[in-house]
Amino acid sequence: MSLLDKREDTSAEPLSGSQLMIEALKRNGVKEIFGYPGGAIMPLYDALVGSGLKHYLTRHEQGASLAADAYGRVTRRAGVCMATSGPGATNLVTGIANAYMDSVPMVAITGQVASSLIGTDAFQEVDIFGITLPVVKHSFVVRDVSEIPEIMDEAFRIAESGRPGPVLVDFPKDVSVAMHSPSPVTRHPSPAPQPVDEAAIAAANELLTKARRPLVIAGGGIAISDAVDAFREFVERTGLPVTATLKSLGSLPTDHERFLGMLGMHGNEAANHAVQNCDLLMVIGGRFDDRVTGKLTHFAPTAQVIHMDIDPAEVSKLRKPDVAIVGDLAPALAKLGPDEPPRASWINQCEAWKKEFAWRYDAPGEGIYAPKLLRDMSRMRDDLVIACDVGQHQMWVAQHCRFNDPLEHLTSGGLGTMGYGLPAAMGAKVAKPEKKVVAVCGDGSFMMNVQELATLNRYGIDVRILLLNNAMLGMVRQWQELFFEGNYSEVDLSDNPDFARVAEAFGIGSKTIDKPGEVGGGLEWLLADDDQGPRLLHVQIDPMENVWPLVPPGQANHKMMGNRS
Amino acid sequence: MNTVSAVSNVTAGPRPDVHHLQLQLRAVEGAVVRVLGLVERRGFRLLACEAEEVRDGGQPLSLRVRSERSPELLKRQLERLHDVLQVELKHPGVRHHA
Incomplete structure (x- = not known):
C-alpha cells in the first residue's frame, strides 16, 4: 500500500511535495528511474530512499535521459529521468530532444531553485521550461504542492497517448518540501478512440x-x-x-x-x-x-x-x-x-x-569487414536487441543486421545523437532483462558517453558492447572524401585511448580483434550465455571504409553512388 | 478591453501569403510563448499579435503571420499543442501549398 493510499484510508498526516511526487510516479506504474542528484532536487532524492522505486545513478545526466528514452521505446511506457536544476537539467536536454524527434514517451523531472529565487539568476538556476519548449510534447512548472498528483497523471497521459513524446516537469525546491494533505486522486478516463474514417x-x-x-x-x-x-x-x-x-x-x-x-x-x-x-x-x-x-x-x-x-x-x-x-x-x-x-x-x-542489389560480403582487403561482422552477429541469435550509436556503423547495422521486431533495433533516427548507443542499451536491458542487448558503438560516439561503463559495472547491467573502431569520425570523413574533395578536417581519432584497457579500468571485461579469422571467436565470447556480466569486444576496422550505397545530398533516390552490392 | 499587443514594423497588406489566426488557449503558464515559438519555428513571420484579457480560464490570442508555407498545416501544428483549445484560420488567403 502506498503512502497516499494509507492517507486516504486513515486521514494520516500530510505528505511533502517530494513524497507526493514519488507516489504519483508509483501510481503511474513507474518502477525504474534514471537520474543524477544535486542541490535543488535533494528533497526528491531524500524521499526516494525506501520508496520501492529503483533508481539508476548514471554518471552524466545525458546518460539518464538517453537510457530513459530506450526504456520508453521497448516498453511503450514513459521512461523516467530526473536531474537537478541548472546544468543537471541542461544535460538532460539532448535525451529529451532525442525522444521528441523519435516520438518516444518520456517524463523528465528537473529540480528547480525555490520559487522566490526564480528569475533572480540564482545559483544553478536555468529556465529549463523555456529551453525545452521546442523539444517537448508538453511541459509543466509545479507552482503549488497541491497540483502534483494531477500534473503528474497528466504528464504520463500526454507522454504516452496519441503520438508519444517527452513531457518535462520542473519542480521548484520549495514546492518539493511543502506539505499537503492530498485529496483522493481522480483518474480521468482515456478518451474513446476515434472511429476509423x-x-x-x-x-x-x-x-x-x-x-x-x-x-x-x-x-x-x-x-x-x-x-x-x-x-x-x-x-x-x-x-x-x-x-x-x-x-x-x-x-x-x-x-x-x-x-x-x-x-x-x-x-x-x-x-x-x-x-x-x-x-x-x-x-x-x-x-x-x-x-x-x-x-x-x-x-x-x-x-x-x-x-x-x-x-x-x-x-x-x-x-x-x-x-x-x-x-x-x-x-x-x-x-x-x-x-x-x-x-x-x-x-x-x-x-x-x-x-x-542483394548485399555482398566479398569485400577486398585484409582487415575485418564491419558489414559482414554485423551480418554474422545478428544471425547468431534470434533474441538480440541492438542499440546503435550514430555514424557509419549505424547505417551498417540498418543494412546488414536481421530484425524480427522493430523493438529489437534502437537507433537515434531523427536527432542522430552520437553517444546514444551505450546508455540506450543500458535502458533497454533494465527494461527487458531477459533480452540479450548489444550496444554497437563507433569510436567517436563511444567516447561521448563512455562514463556509463561505470553504471554498467555498478549495477551489473549485462550489456554487451561491440565497438567498431576506425580511429576516425567515419561518416564525416566519408562526406569530406566525397563532397569536400578529400579535404579532411578534424576527423582523425588515431589518438584514441586503448579501449580494451579503458573497459578494464571500469571493471568491464574486454577483448580486441583485428583479423577476419578472429571474428567468430570474438562474437561467441561477446554473446555468450554466462554470468560474467557486461563486456566489450573492441574491433579494429579500416579507417577508409565507406557506407555504400549513398544518395548524395539533394539528389533523387535512384541516383545512388558507389554500389558495391 | 485590456490588451497586450506587439506589432512588427513589416507592412502587411492584403497579400495571399498573410494569414490571420484566432486562437483560444488555456490561461496557463507558457501557453502564449509556446504558440509564438511554434509559429516562428515552423517558418512563419509574426506580423502582429494581440492577447486579450483572460476570461473564463481561456486566453484569446490573435495572430497575423506571413509565410509561403501552408496556413492549414500551421493550424494543425498549433492544434496539437496541449494548451491550445481552438484555432480558427480567419483569412486563409488564396495561395495554399498544402
Whole structure:
C-alpha cells in the first residue's frame, strides 16, 4: 500500500511535495528511474530512499535521459529521468530532444531553485521550461504542492497517448518540501478512440485496387502504435511489396519475401528503385523525412500517395497525399486491401531488383569487414536487441543486421545523437532483462558517453558492447572524401585511448580483434550465455571504409553512388 | 478591453501569403510563448499579435503571420499543442501549398 493510499484510508498526516511526487510516479506504474542528484532536487532524492522505486545513478545526466528514452521505446511506457536544476537539467536536454524527434514517451523531472529565487539568476538556476519548449510534447512548472498528483497523471497521459513524446516537469525546491494533505486522486478516463474514417478507407481501397505498381513504406509509427501484428496481417493478406524506414526495420522480418530493405540515403537500391517506379505509395506511420526522400520533388514521382498517421500535422507537411487516413493504424489496416493481389509483373520486377542489389560480403582487403561482422552477429541469435550509436556503423547495422521486431533495433533516427548507443542499451536491458542487448558503438560516439561503463559495472547491467573502431569520425570523413574533395578536417581519432584497457579500468571485461579469422571467436565470447556480466569486444576496422550505397545530398533516390552490392 | 499587443514594423497588406489566426488557449503558464515559438519555428513571420484579457480560464490570442508555407498545416501544428483549445484560420488567403 502506498503512502497516499494509507492517507486516504486513515486521514494520516500530510505528505511533502517530494513524497507526493514519488507516489504519483508509483501510481503511474513507474518502477525504474534514471537520474543524477544535486542541490535543488535533494528533497526528491531524500524521499526516494525506501520508496520501492529503483533508481539508476548514471554518471552524466545525458546518460539518464538517453537510457530513459530506450526504456520508453521497448516498453511503450514513459521512461523516467530526473536531474537537478541548472546544468543537471541542461544535460538532460539532448535525451529529451532525442525522444521528441523519435516520438518516444518520456517524463523528465528537473529540480528547480525555490520559487522566490526564480528569475533572480540564482545559483544553478536555468529556465529549463523555456529551453525545452521546442523539444517537448508538453511541459509543466509545479507552482503549488497541491497540483502534483494531477500534473503528474497528466504528464504520463500526454507522454504516452496519441503520438508519444517527452513531457518535462520542473519542480521548484520549495514546492518539493511543502506539505499537503492530498485529496483522493481522480483518474480521468482515456478518451474513446476515434472511429476509423470509412470514407478515407474506401478511397484508399479504390486506389489500391486500381494500382498497377503498389508499394508500402513502413514507418516508425507501426511499432509506436503497437500495430506490428496488424501490419503483418495486412502484408500477408495483400501480398504488397514493402520497404521500411530506419525506425521501422523489423516491422516485417528482414528475411520476409516481400521485404525490399530500407529505403533512403543509405537504403538498399532495390527499395529505392521500387519507390521511384511505383504508381501507388502507401506510407504507414512515416513522415517523409529528408533522409528517406532525398530530393523531395523527385521522390516517387509517378506515385499517388496514401498517407496513414495518427498525427494530423504530419499530413501534407512535405508531400500532399491523395488519401489521408488519420488515426490509429491497426484498426485502419484491418479494413484496407485491394480487391486482387498485386500484378505478377510488378512483384517479379521487385524480386529482380532485390536479387540484383542483394548485399555482398566479398569485400577486398585484409582487415575485418564491419558489414559482414554485423551480418554474422545478428544471425547468431534470434533474441538480440541492438542499440546503435550514430555514424557509419549505424547505417551498417540498418543494412546488414536481421530484425524480427522493430523493438529489437534502437537507433537515434531523427536527432542522430552520437553517444546514444551505450546508455540506450543500458535502458533497454533494465527494461527487458531477459533480452540479450548489444550496444554497437563507433569510436567517436563511444567516447561521448563512455562514463556509463561505470553504471554498467555498478549495477551489473549485462550489456554487451561491440565497438567498431576506425580511429576516425567515419561518416564525416566519408562526406569530406566525397563532397569536400578529400579535404579532411578534424576527423582523425588515431589518438584514441586503448579501449580494451579503458573497459578494464571500469571493471568491464574486454577483448580486441583485428583479423577476419578472429571474428567468430570474438562474437561467441561477446554473446555468450554466462554470468560474467557486461563486456566489450573492441574491433579494429579500416579507417577508409565507406557506407555504400549513398544518395548524395539533394539528389533523387535512384541516383545512388558507389554500389558495391 | 485590456490588451497586450506587439506589432512588427513589416507592412502587411492584403497579400495571399498573410494569414490571420484566432486562437483560444488555456490561461496557463507558457501557453502564449509556446504558440509564438511554434509559429516562428515552423517558418512563419509574426506580423502582429494581440492577447486579450483572460476570461473564463481561456486566453484569446490573435495572430497575423506571413509565410509561403501552408496556413492549414500551421493550424494543425498549433492544434496539437496541449494548451491550445481552438484555432480558427480567419483569412486563409488564396495561395495554399498544402
